[in-house]
Amino acid sequence: MYSRLPQAIVLLIFCASCNASENKTIASNVYRITKDIVAYGPRDPGSKGLEKVRSYLRGKVAGMGFVLQEQHFKANTPLGAIEMKNLYFDIPGTTSAMILLGAHYDSKRMGDMKFIGANDAASSVALLLGLSPWIKKQRFKYTVRVVLFDGEEAIRTWSSLDSLYGSKAYVQQIGEKESVKA
Template sequence: MSVAYHGLCRHLFLLGLSLLMLLLPGEAYESISDETLRSLPRPGNDFDINDGALLSPILIPRVPGTPGSTAVLNHFVDFFQTTLPEWKIEFQNSTSTTPMSNGKNVPFVNFIASRDPPGASPGDVEYVTFVAHYDSKLEPEGFIGAIDSAAPCAIIMHMMRSIDIALGNKWDAMQKTKTSSLDRKWGIQVIFLDGEEAFESWTADDSLYGARSLAEQWETQMHPAMSDFRTPLSAISLFVLLDLLGSQGPSILSYYQTTHWAYKHLASLEQRLCSLDMFKSSPGAPWFPDAAKDEHELKTFGGIQDDHLPFLARGVEILHLIDFTPTRRTGFQPVWHTIDDDGEHLDINTVEDWSMLMTAFAAEWMDLEGYFDTIDGPARRDEALANAEATRLAKKDEL
Protein backbone atom coordinates (compact mmCIF):
# COMPACT_ATOMS: atom_id res chain seq x y z
CA MET A 1 0.00 0.00 0.00
CA SER A 2 1.43 3.39 -1.00
CA VAL A 3 1.78 6.27 1.46
CA ALA A 4 -0.61 8.38 -0.63
CA TYR A 5 -3.20 5.60 -0.73
CA HIS A 6 -2.81 5.00 2.99
CA GLY A 7 -3.36 8.72 3.64
CA LEU A 8 -6.46 8.76 1.45
CA CYS A 9 -7.90 5.76 3.30
CA ARG A 10 -7.21 7.37 6.65
CA HIS A 11 -8.89 10.60 5.50
CA LEU A 12 -11.98 8.73 4.30
CA PHE A 13 -12.10 6.72 7.52
CA LEU A 14 -11.99 9.85 9.69
CA LEU A 15 -14.64 11.55 7.55
CA GLY A 16 -16.89 8.51 7.82
CA LEU A 17 -16.30 8.33 11.57
CA SER A 18 -17.23 12.00 11.94
CA LEU A 19 -20.44 11.47 10.02
CA LEU A 20 -21.26 8.40 12.10
CA MET A 21 -20.78 10.31 15.34
CA LEU A 22 -23.20 12.94 14.09
CA LEU A 23 -25.80 10.29 13.38
CA LEU A 24 -25.53 8.25 16.55
CA PRO A 25 -28.33 9.37 18.90
CA GLY A 26 -26.17 9.21 21.99
CA GLU A 27 -23.63 11.57 20.42
CA ALA A 28 -25.97 13.87 18.47
CA TYR A 29 -28.36 14.37 21.37
CA GLU A 30 -28.15 18.00 22.48
CA SER A 31 -29.77 19.55 25.54
CA ILE A 32 -32.57 22.08 25.19
CA SER A 33 -32.29 25.46 26.87
CA ASP A 34 -33.87 26.56 30.13
CA GLU A 35 -35.98 29.00 28.12
CA THR A 36 -37.41 26.13 26.10
CA LEU A 37 -38.05 24.09 29.24
CA ARG A 38 -40.00 27.00 30.69
CA SER A 39 -42.05 27.32 27.50
CA LEU A 40 -43.16 23.67 27.35
CA PRO A 41 -46.98 23.42 27.49
CA ARG A 42 -48.47 22.24 30.76
CA PRO A 43 -51.43 19.82 30.72
CA GLY A 44 -53.79 22.12 32.61
CA ASN A 45 -56.90 20.14 33.54
CA ASP A 46 -56.15 17.22 31.20
CA PHE A 47 -55.23 14.85 34.03
CA ASP A 48 -58.27 15.51 36.18
CA ILE A 49 -59.58 12.06 37.10
CA ASN A 50 -63.24 13.04 36.71
CA ASP A 51 -63.35 15.16 33.56
CA GLY A 52 -59.79 15.55 32.31
CA ALA A 53 -59.75 15.30 28.52
CA LEU A 54 -56.75 12.96 28.36
CA LEU A 55 -56.88 10.80 31.48
CA SER A 56 -60.47 10.40 32.65
CA PRO A 57 -61.72 8.44 29.58
CA ILE A 58 -59.05 5.79 30.27
CA LEU A 59 -59.97 5.33 33.95
CA ILE A 60 -62.44 2.53 33.28
CA PRO A 61 -62.12 -1.26 33.20
CA ARG A 62 -60.72 -2.09 29.74
CA VAL A 63 -60.13 -5.82 29.56
CA PRO A 64 -59.35 -6.93 25.97
CA GLY A 65 -62.42 -7.69 23.91
CA THR A 66 -64.83 -5.75 26.17
CA PRO A 67 -66.78 -2.53 25.51
CA GLY A 68 -64.44 -0.67 27.88
CA SER A 69 -61.46 -1.62 25.72
CA THR A 70 -63.25 -0.38 22.61
CA ALA A 71 -64.18 2.89 24.31
CA VAL A 72 -60.55 3.61 25.25
CA LEU A 73 -59.37 2.69 21.76
CA ASN A 74 -61.91 5.16 20.33
CA HIS A 75 -60.58 7.78 22.74
CA PHE A 76 -57.09 7.36 21.24
CA VAL A 77 -58.45 7.58 17.70
CA ASP A 78 -60.51 10.70 18.43
CA PHE A 79 -57.53 12.40 20.09
CA PHE A 80 -55.15 11.87 17.19
CA GLN A 81 -57.69 12.57 14.46
CA THR A 82 -58.90 15.83 15.99
CA THR A 83 -55.81 17.13 17.82
CA LEU A 84 -52.95 15.71 15.75
CA PRO A 85 -54.31 15.37 12.20
CA GLU A 86 -50.83 15.14 10.64
CA TRP A 87 -50.28 11.80 12.35
CA LYS A 88 -50.84 8.45 10.67
CA ILE A 89 -53.01 5.98 12.60
CA GLU A 90 -52.76 2.20 12.24
CA PHE A 91 -54.09 -0.85 14.02
CA GLN A 92 -52.53 -4.26 14.41
CA ASN A 93 -55.01 -7.00 15.20
CA SER A 94 -54.61 -10.49 16.53
CA THR A 95 -56.60 -13.11 18.41
CA SER A 96 -55.68 -15.72 20.98
CA THR A 97 -57.31 -18.04 23.42
CA THR A 98 -56.66 -17.33 27.10
CA PRO A 99 -56.87 -19.51 30.22
CA MET A 100 -60.23 -17.85 30.98
CA SER A 101 -61.82 -17.81 27.51
CA ASN A 102 -63.04 -21.45 27.39
CA GLY A 103 -61.37 -22.06 24.05
CA LYS A 104 -62.76 -18.93 22.41
CA ASN A 105 -60.48 -16.43 20.70
CA VAL A 106 -60.12 -13.04 22.38
CA PRO A 107 -59.38 -10.06 20.08
CA PHE A 108 -56.37 -7.84 20.78
CA VAL A 109 -55.94 -4.47 19.07
CA ASN A 110 -52.69 -2.53 19.14
CA PHE A 111 -52.95 1.18 18.37
CA ILE A 112 -50.05 2.78 16.47
CA ALA A 113 -49.66 6.47 15.58
CA SER A 114 -46.68 8.08 13.89
CA ARG A 115 -45.53 11.29 12.31
CA ASP A 116 -42.87 11.24 9.59
CA PRO A 117 -40.77 14.03 8.12
CA PRO A 118 -42.42 15.52 5.01
CA GLY A 119 -41.59 13.65 1.82
CA ALA A 120 -40.03 10.67 3.59
CA SER A 121 -40.54 7.32 1.91
CA PRO A 122 -41.85 4.28 3.81
CA GLY A 123 -38.92 2.39 5.24
CA ASP A 124 -36.58 5.41 5.34
CA VAL A 125 -37.73 6.85 8.68
CA GLU A 126 -36.08 5.96 11.99
CA TYR A 127 -38.33 6.24 15.03
CA VAL A 128 -38.12 7.04 18.68
CA THR A 129 -41.06 5.00 19.93
CA PHE A 130 -43.03 5.70 23.11
CA VAL A 131 -45.04 2.77 24.39
CA ALA A 132 -47.58 1.89 27.09
CA HIS A 133 -50.22 -0.81 27.41
CA TYR A 134 -53.85 0.25 27.65
CA ASP A 135 -55.58 -2.92 28.81
CA SER A 136 -56.53 -3.61 32.41
CA LYS A 137 -56.65 -6.82 34.44
CA LEU A 138 -59.63 -9.13 34.48
CA GLU A 139 -59.35 -9.48 38.27
CA PRO A 140 -59.98 -8.07 40.79
CA GLU A 141 -63.41 -7.24 39.40
CA GLY A 142 -63.69 -3.56 38.55
CA PHE A 143 -59.91 -3.09 38.42
CA ILE A 144 -59.03 0.29 36.84
CA GLY A 145 -55.27 0.24 36.55
CA ALA A 146 -54.49 3.94 36.92
CA ILE A 147 -50.73 3.59 37.18
CA ASP A 148 -51.08 0.35 35.23
CA SER A 149 -51.31 1.97 32.72
CA ALA A 150 -53.93 4.68 32.22
CA ALA A 151 -51.64 7.45 33.44
CA PRO A 152 -48.71 6.42 31.18
CA CYS A 153 -51.06 6.49 28.16
CA ALA A 154 -52.28 9.99 29.06
CA ILE A 155 -48.70 11.17 29.65
CA ILE A 156 -47.72 10.02 26.15
CA MET A 157 -50.74 11.78 24.64
CA HIS A 158 -49.75 15.02 26.35
CA MET A 159 -46.17 14.62 25.09
CA MET A 160 -47.20 14.25 21.47
CA ARG A 161 -49.58 17.19 21.56
CA SER A 162 -46.94 19.34 23.26
CA ILE A 163 -44.21 18.80 20.65
CA ASP A 164 -46.36 18.55 17.52
CA ILE A 165 -46.31 22.25 16.53
CA ALA A 166 -42.58 22.52 17.19
CA LEU A 167 -42.01 19.41 15.09
CA GLY A 168 -43.95 21.00 12.22
CA ASN A 169 -42.00 24.25 12.67
CA LYS A 170 -38.72 22.37 12.40
CA TRP A 171 -39.69 20.47 9.29
CA ASP A 172 -41.15 23.58 7.63
CA ALA A 173 -37.92 25.45 8.27
CA MET A 174 -35.84 22.56 6.91
CA GLN A 175 -37.91 22.50 3.72
CA LYS A 176 -37.54 26.27 3.24
CA THR A 177 -33.76 26.06 3.62
CA LYS A 178 -33.59 22.79 1.65
CA THR A 179 -31.73 21.00 4.42
CA SER A 180 -34.18 18.13 4.89
CA SER A 181 -32.39 15.90 2.36
CA LEU A 182 -29.18 16.22 4.36
CA ASP A 183 -30.65 15.14 7.68
CA ARG A 184 -31.28 11.71 9.01
CA LYS A 185 -35.02 11.11 8.71
CA TRP A 186 -36.17 10.99 12.33
CA GLY A 187 -39.83 10.32 13.01
CA ILE A 188 -41.78 9.77 16.19
CA GLN A 189 -44.07 6.87 16.98
CA VAL A 190 -46.60 5.92 19.66
CA ILE A 191 -47.73 2.39 20.44
CA PHE A 192 -50.56 1.60 22.83
CA LEU A 193 -50.42 -2.15 23.32
CA ASP A 194 -53.31 -4.43 24.19
CA GLY A 195 -53.18 -7.58 26.29
CA GLU A 196 -50.16 -6.96 28.50
CA GLU A 197 -51.88 -8.31 31.59
CA ALA A 198 -52.25 -12.00 32.38
CA PHE A 199 -55.81 -13.30 32.50
CA GLU A 200 -55.03 -15.93 35.13
CA SER A 201 -51.35 -15.89 36.17
CA TRP A 202 -48.27 -14.57 34.41
CA THR A 203 -46.65 -17.08 32.06
CA ALA A 204 -44.95 -16.87 28.69
CA ASP A 205 -48.30 -17.69 27.06
CA ASP A 206 -50.64 -15.80 29.39
CA SER A 207 -49.21 -12.27 29.06
CA LEU A 208 -47.96 -9.77 26.48
CA TYR A 209 -50.52 -10.86 23.88
CA GLY A 210 -50.39 -7.66 21.85
CA ALA A 211 -46.64 -7.12 22.20
CA ARG A 212 -45.82 -10.66 21.11
CA SER A 213 -48.06 -10.38 18.06
CA LEU A 214 -46.76 -6.97 16.96
CA ALA A 215 -43.07 -7.82 17.41
CA GLU A 216 -43.49 -11.02 15.44
CA GLN A 217 -45.33 -9.26 12.60
CA TRP A 218 -42.92 -6.33 12.39
CA GLU A 219 -39.92 -8.65 12.30
CA THR A 220 -41.10 -10.20 9.04
CA GLN A 221 -43.02 -7.30 7.45
CA MET A 222 -40.70 -6.03 4.72
CA HIS A 223 -40.32 -2.43 3.64
CA PRO A 224 -39.91 -1.68 -0.08
CA ALA A 225 -36.64 -2.69 -1.70
CA MET A 226 -33.77 -0.20 -1.24
CA SER A 227 -35.32 1.21 1.94
CA ASP A 228 -32.95 2.32 4.68
CA PHE A 229 -34.67 -0.04 7.11
CA ARG A 230 -35.62 -3.55 6.13
CA THR A 231 -38.53 -3.93 8.56
CA PRO A 232 -40.63 -1.77 10.91
CA LEU A 233 -38.80 -3.43 13.80
CA SER A 234 -35.36 -2.39 12.55
CA ALA A 235 -36.60 1.20 12.14
CA ILE A 236 -37.03 1.61 15.92
CA SER A 237 -34.03 3.50 17.24
CA LEU A 238 -35.24 3.54 20.84
CA PHE A 239 -38.25 1.80 22.40
CA VAL A 240 -39.28 3.80 25.49
CA LEU A 241 -41.74 1.83 27.62
CA LEU A 242 -43.71 3.62 30.36
CA ASP A 243 -45.42 1.51 33.02
CA LEU A 244 -46.62 1.82 36.64
CA LEU A 245 -46.15 5.59 36.69
CA GLY A 246 -48.29 8.05 38.66
CA SER A 247 -47.51 7.36 42.30
CA GLN A 248 -45.57 9.84 44.38
CA GLY A 249 -41.81 9.37 44.78
CA PRO A 250 -41.06 7.04 41.86
CA SER A 251 -37.82 5.10 41.61
CA ILE A 252 -36.69 4.23 38.09
CA LEU A 253 -33.72 1.89 37.66
CA SER A 254 -31.55 1.60 34.56
CA TYR A 255 -31.68 -1.89 33.06
CA TYR A 256 -29.65 -1.88 29.85
CA GLN A 257 -26.09 -0.75 29.27
CA THR A 258 -26.71 0.32 25.67
CA THR A 259 -29.45 2.79 26.66
CA HIS A 260 -27.96 4.01 29.93
CA TRP A 261 -26.89 7.23 28.18
CA ALA A 262 -30.57 8.02 27.47
CA TYR A 263 -31.47 7.20 31.08
CA LYS A 264 -28.84 9.69 32.22
CA HIS A 265 -30.29 12.39 29.96
CA LEU A 266 -33.69 11.85 31.60
CA ALA A 267 -32.09 12.14 35.03
CA SER A 268 -30.42 15.39 34.00
CA LEU A 269 -33.73 16.79 32.74
CA GLU A 270 -35.45 15.84 36.00
CA GLN A 271 -32.86 17.75 38.00
CA ARG A 272 -33.07 20.76 35.67
CA LEU A 273 -36.86 20.90 35.88
CA CYS A 274 -36.64 20.70 39.67
CA SER A 275 -34.07 23.50 39.80
CA LEU A 276 -36.34 25.67 37.63
CA ASP A 277 -39.25 25.02 40.06
CA MET A 278 -41.23 23.37 37.28
CA PHE A 279 -42.09 20.20 39.20
CA LYS A 280 -45.29 20.22 41.25
CA SER A 281 -44.77 17.03 43.25
CA SER A 282 -43.13 17.04 46.63
CA PRO A 283 -39.33 17.07 46.46
CA GLY A 284 -37.66 13.87 47.58
CA ALA A 285 -35.09 11.38 46.38
CA PRO A 286 -34.12 11.66 42.70
CA TRP A 287 -36.31 9.60 40.41
CA PHE A 288 -33.34 8.03 38.63
CA PRO A 289 -31.04 6.55 41.31
CA ASP A 290 -28.69 4.90 38.80
CA ALA A 291 -27.79 8.19 37.11
CA ALA A 292 -24.37 8.46 38.77
CA LYS A 293 -23.38 4.95 37.71
CA ASP A 294 -21.32 3.97 34.71
CA GLU A 295 -23.15 1.55 32.42
CA HIS A 296 -20.83 -1.25 33.56
CA GLU A 297 -21.92 -0.73 37.17
CA LEU A 298 -25.59 -1.48 36.56
CA LYS A 299 -27.06 -4.30 38.63
CA THR A 300 -30.49 -5.04 37.30
CA PHE A 301 -31.04 -8.75 38.06
CA GLY A 302 -32.42 -9.38 34.57
CA GLY A 303 -34.90 -6.54 34.41
CA ILE A 304 -38.68 -6.60 34.79
CA GLN A 305 -41.01 -8.72 32.66
CA ASP A 306 -43.06 -6.31 30.56
CA ASP A 307 -44.15 -5.43 27.02
CA HIS A 308 -40.58 -4.73 25.88
CA LEU A 309 -39.50 -8.38 26.08
CA PRO A 310 -40.60 -9.53 22.58
CA PHE A 311 -38.86 -6.47 21.11
CA LEU A 312 -35.74 -6.88 23.24
CA ALA A 313 -35.45 -10.49 22.08
CA ARG A 314 -35.34 -9.21 18.50
CA GLY A 315 -32.56 -6.70 19.12
CA VAL A 316 -34.53 -3.48 19.71
CA GLU A 317 -32.89 -0.95 22.05
CA ILE A 318 -35.03 -0.57 25.20
CA LEU A 319 -35.43 2.21 27.77
CA HIS A 320 -37.74 0.77 30.42
CA LEU A 321 -39.33 3.40 32.67
CA ILE A 322 -41.08 1.45 35.40
CA ASP A 323 -41.46 2.38 39.06
CA PHE A 324 -39.62 -0.37 40.92
CA THR A 325 -37.30 -0.66 43.89
CA PRO A 326 -36.15 -3.85 45.66
CA THR A 327 -36.78 -2.29 49.09
CA ARG A 328 -40.58 -2.48 48.63
CA ARG A 329 -42.39 -5.69 49.52
CA THR A 330 -43.28 -6.52 45.92
CA GLY A 331 -40.81 -4.10 44.37
CA PHE A 332 -43.75 -2.08 42.99
CA GLN A 333 -46.02 0.56 44.48
CA PRO A 334 -48.47 -0.77 47.14
CA VAL A 335 -51.49 -0.28 44.85
CA TRP A 336 -50.03 -2.56 42.18
CA HIS A 337 -52.58 -5.13 40.96
CA THR A 338 -55.04 -4.19 43.71
CA ILE A 339 -58.46 -2.54 43.53
CA ASP A 340 -56.79 0.59 44.97
CA ASP A 341 -54.99 1.25 41.68
CA ASP A 342 -57.59 3.82 40.68
CA GLY A 343 -57.77 7.53 39.94
CA GLU A 344 -58.15 8.49 43.58
CA HIS A 345 -54.79 6.90 44.41
CA LEU A 346 -52.88 8.72 41.69
CA ASP A 347 -50.66 11.62 42.66
CA ILE A 348 -51.74 14.02 39.93
CA ASN A 349 -48.83 16.37 40.54
CA THR A 350 -46.46 13.47 39.85
CA VAL A 351 -48.41 12.56 36.71
CA GLU A 352 -48.07 16.14 35.49
CA ASP A 353 -44.36 16.16 36.30
CA TRP A 354 -43.90 12.99 34.28
CA SER A 355 -45.66 14.64 31.35
CA MET A 356 -43.29 17.63 31.49
CA LEU A 357 -40.21 15.43 31.86
CA MET A 358 -41.11 13.16 28.96
CA THR A 359 -42.04 16.11 26.76
CA ALA A 360 -38.61 17.60 27.40
CA PHE A 361 -36.97 14.26 26.56
CA ALA A 362 -38.89 13.96 23.29
CA ALA A 363 -38.05 17.57 22.41
CA GLU A 364 -34.35 16.90 22.93
CA TRP A 365 -34.43 13.66 20.97
CA MET A 366 -36.17 15.32 18.03
CA ASP A 367 -33.77 18.30 18.20
CA LEU A 368 -36.53 20.87 18.70
CA GLU A 369 -34.53 23.61 20.37
CA GLY A 370 -35.60 26.93 18.83
CA TYR A 371 -38.84 25.58 17.38
CA PHE A 372 -41.22 26.14 20.30
CA ASP A 373 -43.26 29.28 20.83
CA THR A 374 -41.39 31.04 23.61
CA ILE A 375 -42.69 33.45 26.21
CA ASP A 376 -41.72 36.32 23.89
CA GLY A 377 -44.21 35.20 21.26
CA PRO A 378 -44.16 34.40 17.53
CA ALA A 379 -41.62 37.08 16.56
CA ARG A 380 -39.06 35.57 18.92
CA ARG A 381 -39.94 32.13 17.60
CA ASP A 382 -39.28 33.19 13.99
CA GLU A 383 -35.91 34.56 15.02
CA ALA A 384 -35.14 31.31 16.84
CA LEU A 385 -36.11 29.30 13.75
CA ALA A 386 -33.75 31.31 11.58
CA ASN A 387 -30.91 30.95 14.09
CA ALA A 388 -31.48 27.22 14.43
CA GLU A 389 -31.28 26.69 10.68
CA ALA A 390 -28.19 28.90 10.38
CA THR A 391 -26.48 26.81 13.04
CA ARG A 392 -27.54 23.59 11.34
CA LEU A 393 -26.17 24.75 7.97
CA ALA A 394 -22.91 25.88 9.56
CA LYS A 395 -22.38 22.45 11.07
CA LYS A 396 -22.93 20.78 7.72
CA ASP A 397 -20.53 23.19 5.99
CA GLU A 398 -17.85 22.22 8.49
CA LEU A 399 -18.11 18.63 7.30
Protein backbone atom coordinates in the same frame (compact mmCIF):
# COMPACT_ATOMS: atom_id res chain seq x y z
CA MET B 1 -45.32 -3.72 40.87
CA TYR B 2 -43.45 -2.02 38.01
CA SER B 3 -40.97 0.79 38.33
CA ARG B 4 -42.21 4.10 36.94
CA LEU B 5 -38.61 5.31 36.65
CA PRO B 6 -38.41 4.85 32.84
CA GLN B 7 -41.60 6.90 32.39
CA ALA B 8 -40.29 9.59 34.72
CA ILE B 9 -37.01 9.78 32.80
CA VAL B 10 -38.81 10.12 29.46
CA LEU B 11 -41.04 12.84 30.88
CA LEU B 12 -38.06 14.73 32.31
CA ILE B 13 -36.13 14.53 29.03
CA PHE B 14 -39.06 15.82 27.00
CA CYS B 15 -40.17 18.48 29.43
CA ALA B 16 -36.70 19.79 30.25
CA SER B 17 -36.81 21.70 26.98
CA CYS B 18 -40.42 22.86 27.40
CA ASN B 19 -41.19 26.28 28.76
CA ALA B 20 -43.39 26.65 31.86
CA SER B 21 -46.53 27.29 29.82
CA GLU B 22 -45.97 24.17 27.70
CA ASN B 23 -45.29 22.10 30.83
CA LYS B 24 -48.57 23.25 32.36
CA THR B 25 -50.50 22.53 29.17
CA ILE B 26 -48.97 19.07 28.77
CA ALA B 27 -49.58 18.20 32.43
CA SER B 28 -53.18 19.39 32.23
CA ASN B 29 -53.80 17.35 29.07
CA VAL B 30 -52.21 14.22 30.56
CA TYR B 31 -54.36 14.52 33.68
CA ARG B 32 -57.55 15.07 31.65
CA ILE B 33 -56.84 12.12 29.33
CA THR B 34 -56.10 9.86 32.33
CA LYS B 35 -59.43 10.87 33.92
CA ASP B 36 -61.27 10.27 30.64
CA ILE B 37 -59.83 6.77 30.22
CA VAL B 38 -60.48 5.80 33.84
CA ALA B 39 -64.08 7.03 33.57
CA TYR B 40 -64.81 4.17 31.14
CA GLY B 41 -64.19 1.69 33.96
CA PRO B 42 -62.45 -1.68 33.60
CA ARG B 43 -61.01 -2.31 30.15
CA ASP B 44 -59.88 -5.90 30.10
CA PRO B 45 -59.36 -7.55 26.69
CA GLY B 46 -62.57 -8.22 24.80
CA SER B 47 -64.70 -6.03 27.09
CA LYS B 48 -67.13 -3.24 26.20
CA GLY B 49 -65.09 -0.89 28.37
CA LEU B 50 -62.00 -1.55 26.27
CA GLU B 51 -63.92 -0.95 23.04
CA LYS B 52 -65.19 2.39 24.43
CA VAL B 53 -61.63 3.41 25.33
CA ARG B 54 -60.44 2.33 21.88
CA SER B 55 -63.09 4.56 20.31
CA TYR B 56 -62.03 7.44 22.58
CA LEU B 57 -58.38 6.95 21.57
CA ARG B 58 -59.30 6.94 17.88
CA GLY B 59 -61.00 10.31 18.28
CA LYS B 60 -58.23 11.75 20.42
CA VAL B 61 -55.47 10.77 17.98
CA ALA B 62 -57.45 12.01 14.96
CA GLY B 63 -58.12 15.29 16.79
CA MET B 64 -54.36 15.79 17.15
CA GLY B 65 -53.94 15.39 13.39
CA PHE B 66 -52.33 11.95 13.41
CA VAL B 67 -53.37 8.92 11.35
CA LEU B 68 -54.16 6.00 13.63
CA GLN B 69 -53.35 2.51 12.37
CA GLU B 70 -54.78 -0.67 13.88
CA GLN B 71 -53.20 -4.08 14.12
CA HIS B 72 -55.90 -6.73 14.56
CA PHE B 73 -54.88 -10.11 15.96
CA LYS B 74 -56.29 -13.09 17.84
CA ALA B 75 -54.58 -13.91 21.11
CA ASN B 76 -54.65 -17.48 22.36
CA THR B 77 -55.43 -16.97 26.04
CA PRO B 78 -56.40 -19.30 28.90
CA LEU B 79 -60.02 -18.29 28.12
CA GLY B 80 -59.65 -19.15 24.43
CA ALA B 81 -59.04 -16.89 21.44
CA ILE B 82 -59.72 -13.19 22.09
CA GLU B 83 -59.74 -10.55 19.35
CA MET B 84 -57.35 -7.73 20.22
CA LYS B 85 -56.19 -4.51 18.57
CA ASN B 86 -52.94 -2.62 18.91
CA LEU B 87 -53.18 1.05 17.93
CA TYR B 88 -50.30 3.12 16.62
CA PHE B 89 -49.44 6.37 14.87
CA ASP B 90 -46.32 8.05 13.59
CA ILE B 91 -44.97 11.49 14.37
CA PRO B 92 -42.74 12.16 11.35
CA GLY B 93 -39.11 13.04 11.88
CA THR B 94 -36.60 14.13 9.27
CA THR B 95 -35.72 10.46 8.57
CA SER B 96 -37.82 7.30 8.37
CA ALA B 97 -35.74 5.56 11.06
CA MET B 98 -37.86 5.42 14.16
CA ILE B 99 -38.02 5.37 17.91
CA LEU B 100 -40.92 3.46 19.47
CA LEU B 101 -42.77 4.76 22.52
CA GLY B 102 -45.32 2.34 23.90
CA ALA B 103 -47.89 1.83 26.61
CA HIS B 104 -50.78 -0.58 27.06
CA TYR B 105 -54.37 0.58 27.23
CA ASP B 106 -56.02 -2.52 28.68
CA SER B 107 -56.50 -3.15 32.39
CA LYS B 108 -56.22 -6.34 34.42
CA ARG B 109 -59.18 -8.70 34.54
CA MET B 110 -59.95 -8.97 38.26
CA GLY B 111 -63.18 -10.98 38.47
CA ASP B 112 -65.77 -9.12 40.53
CA MET B 113 -63.37 -6.31 41.42
CA LYS B 114 -63.63 -3.32 39.08
CA PHE B 115 -59.96 -2.64 38.41
CA ILE B 116 -59.75 0.63 36.45
CA GLY B 117 -55.98 0.77 36.03
CA ALA B 118 -55.29 4.48 36.50
CA ASN B 119 -51.54 3.99 36.93
CA ASP B 120 -51.46 0.66 35.12
CA ALA B 121 -51.79 2.00 32.48
CA ALA B 122 -54.20 4.86 31.74
CA SER B 123 -51.60 7.40 32.89
CA SER B 124 -48.87 6.08 30.59
CA VAL B 125 -51.21 6.19 27.58
CA ALA B 126 -52.20 9.72 28.60
CA LEU B 127 -48.54 10.71 28.92
CA LEU B 128 -47.76 9.57 25.38
CA LEU B 129 -50.85 11.30 23.96
CA GLY B 130 -50.19 14.44 25.98
CA LEU B 131 -46.61 14.68 24.73
CA SER B 132 -47.37 13.87 21.09
CA PRO B 133 -48.29 17.41 19.92
CA TRP B 134 -45.11 18.74 21.55
CA ILE B 135 -43.01 15.99 19.90
CA LYS B 136 -44.59 16.89 16.54
CA LYS B 137 -43.50 20.53 16.92
CA GLN B 138 -39.87 19.52 17.57
CA ARG B 139 -39.30 17.78 14.20
CA PHE B 140 -36.82 15.31 15.65
CA LYS B 141 -34.39 13.41 13.42
CA TYR B 142 -36.16 10.12 14.02
CA THR B 143 -39.80 9.39 13.39
CA VAL B 144 -41.52 8.65 16.70
CA ARG B 145 -44.03 5.81 16.58
CA VAL B 146 -46.48 5.73 19.47
CA VAL B 147 -47.82 2.20 20.02
CA LEU B 148 -50.77 1.54 22.32
CA PHE B 149 -50.81 -2.16 23.09
CA ASP B 150 -53.84 -4.32 23.78
CA GLY B 151 -53.52 -7.42 25.94
CA GLU B 152 -50.52 -6.55 28.08
CA GLU B 153 -52.14 -7.85 31.23
CA ALA B 154 -52.39 -11.55 32.03
CA ILE B 155 -55.84 -13.06 31.61
CA ARG B 156 -55.32 -15.34 34.62
CA THR B 157 -51.75 -15.54 35.96
CA TRP B 158 -48.75 -13.61 34.70
CA SER B 159 -46.43 -15.90 32.73
CA SER B 160 -44.56 -15.92 29.45
CA LEU B 161 -47.63 -17.55 27.87
CA ASP B 162 -50.29 -15.41 29.55
CA SER B 163 -49.24 -11.77 29.10
CA LEU B 164 -47.84 -9.26 26.64
CA TYR B 165 -50.14 -10.44 23.84
CA GLY B 166 -50.10 -7.11 22.02
CA SER B 167 -46.35 -6.59 22.30
CA LYS B 168 -45.67 -10.06 20.94
CA ALA B 169 -48.07 -9.57 18.03
CA TYR B 170 -46.56 -6.18 17.22
CA VAL B 171 -42.99 -7.50 17.20
CA GLN B 172 -44.04 -10.32 14.87
CA GLN B 173 -45.60 -7.80 12.49
CA ILE B 174 -42.78 -5.28 12.48
CA GLY B 175 -39.96 -7.82 12.19
CA GLU B 176 -37.07 -6.49 10.15
CA LYS B 177 -39.28 -4.26 7.97
CA GLU B 178 -38.78 -1.08 9.95
CA SER B 179 -35.58 0.70 10.94
CA VAL B 180 -36.16 0.91 14.70
CA LYS B 181 -33.39 2.68 16.62
CA ALA B 182 -34.91 2.46 20.10
